[in-house]
Amino acid sequence: MAENIEVEENEEFRLKQRIGFWGGVAIVTSAMIGSGIFVSPGGVINAVHGSVGLSMVIWVVCGMVVALSALCYCELGAALKESGGDYANFELAYGKVVAYMYIMTLVFMDVGSGIGLQVFAAYLISGFIGTGCKAPGVFIKVVSCLLLLSLTFLNSRSVRSVVKIEIVFTIGKFLAMFLIGIGGIMRLVNGDPVGNENLQNAFTDKTMVGVTPGDIALAFYQGMFSYGGWSVLNTIAEEITDVKKNLPRASLFSLFIVTIMYLVVNIGYFSVLSAEEMMTSPAVAVSFADKVLGPMAWIIPFTVCVSTLGNQNGTCLLRGRLPFVAARRGHLPKIFSMIHVKYFTPVPSLILNVIFGVIYILCGDVQFLINAMGFVQWTVYGLSAASVLILRYKKPDMPRPYRVPILIPILTCILCALFVILPMIEKPNIFYFVAIGFYVLSGISYYLFMVKKQTLPGMKTVTLFLQKLMLVAETDYNERDV
Template identity: 50%
Template sequence: MSTTDGEQTGKEQKFELQKKIGLWGAVALATSSMVGSGIFVSPVGVLNSVHGSVGVSLLIWFGCGVIAMMSSLCYCELGTTFGVSGGDYNNFKLAYGPLMAFLLVCTRSFWHPGHAITLQIFARYLLGPLFGDGCNPPEVAIKFIAFLTLSFLIHLNHRSVTTSVHFEIFFTAAKFLALMIIAVVGIVHLANGRHSGVYNFQHAFDSPQTSKLTLADIARGFHFGIFPYNGWYALNNVIEEIQDMKKNLPRAAILSLISVTIIYLLVNVGYLSGTNQFAKYFIITYCQQRLLLCSKFILF
């Protein structure tokens, strides 16, 4: 018995991440990585790039969703082939060696300061009601709340993957709710026969601006439109934690991109239904800003 125990003790135990992310948790993670401030910024760029053509701008949004889905499925093939978490780190390591993969991680550590900015913006909105209108919270208080928030997220992810996934699903639903408010309000205006909205869609492709379009204009529109889909590759970062990876990884990628593409199209319809002055619909209400910021900081 002692020999057997010694042999078992001498064997190296294989380290494996716990597979606690199911299909819907993976969908929430992917959609949360994509949906952010881009949907409030890019529509102006897309519409201006195609000279105000409503129909062409919507086609570009759909086309960007297709491109993102094809890219995500390519990453799914890489992920299911190697089955290792880490995303681009492992791809670079395989293609260029460990040194280039290490440099990639170092570069991205300095390349993404936006997370710290997001935390401070969240803290500013959280403290805003306590100080009243016109009074800015002290910088010390903002940074202290941001630090506490970061510490809470680190503790949450360290303590339980399952709890983190539940938080992810909740805040993803909150993001979609905020976007649906914009979409539904605009669609209701369209259904009620609001003149500007009806005109935009009746003349979606036959406006004078459509004839002036060039390939450069369309390419510029795709450049603006693809930005809100950034994050389609997020699932490969946690591939070892996804249950039944070979089935759930491509399913989650497809479901998340379909959901995001539909909600982006509906939001654009909502913008275009309410007024022909497109920029006016980018004045987001205070409550919508806070809801989006609260949901954005949960995933880094």
């Protein structure tokens, strides 16, 4: 897997452009299709008190909201062409303080691996013991941690190998969704009583009693978790060939395919499983497989594991770029701005993400982490959409190969504000207040380390030691005028 690349004498030492259109599609679909579609349907219907019709509406609207946000990201990504995703446009739109707070939040409060890898382990075990027995929590967490370490090692050795593996895993993802969708629809056509009951009573008053705006917002948190990852190409923009064309095309093409597949999968679930079964099942896809595939039911947990593994492989690639971009701007210690001298990968940043990934795996419950992630994501999506409007005012002459209609970022901002505020009022989660407290602490740390230029004693010695230990060096980089 090692990718030993010689550098020409006059060649700049920096991240390489090796990701084309299909590589971008593979990365986006792998980042989006992971554990979410195999765990979130239960969370969505549970949030809306078992209403099948309202649950399906949530999934459709989630796709529409993502499409609106994706159009905003396409304008930002094609215009800025810089890795780091929202970090780059936040710095331009809001200034260094907000960009710093954002990157600190993404680095230290990214709970994604704590969700996805635990789902992988749960499905892996359920494939052997079935859904009637609960998998040991300690074993799930140990397996998740070992897998995180393995994926990080792979990502530290070769970007090209990661992209190739993503293409293979993407096939597995679509196979799992195809089996669920087609299997469920065939049962529905043949008159499955559960499916007929779900469709006939989808919007009855009985199933919608007691559903509040806060419940709907939490359902969106669960649904949007399955769509998370649609903006990943903005995070690695510097590594995309012909970024002005390939970034928006790959993002929108991937989003269209995934949205259609999610609708098909949910129809498949509701064609076979009752609302109560979906709300209580520890592994929805396995419950589906037990009813539809019989002795071949093992195929579903196997393909789900492939899907989740591919998702975490791709997101591991992306998470390592966030500390890297922040560090080369001076917002994190210099060691995190360095890449391996042979493999051109940000090894120190990848290791940093492993540390916090293990913490969330060991400490976090999956449903709790999904709601926590939703709160942070909606905040970021809203600020990103607003940055489109701000940058058009502050930098009207910036080249924009793609321009989103002005009403789209405005509507996105309104929706995001609702999804952030409503759960805090009606369904407060302790993580919401932890996140707000972290925002405050990151502001204080910015004042101490960025404004007052405080430094930790012995940092130069530690940096030199780690640089030699990990065989990393600083990249050639010309900072943009802000």
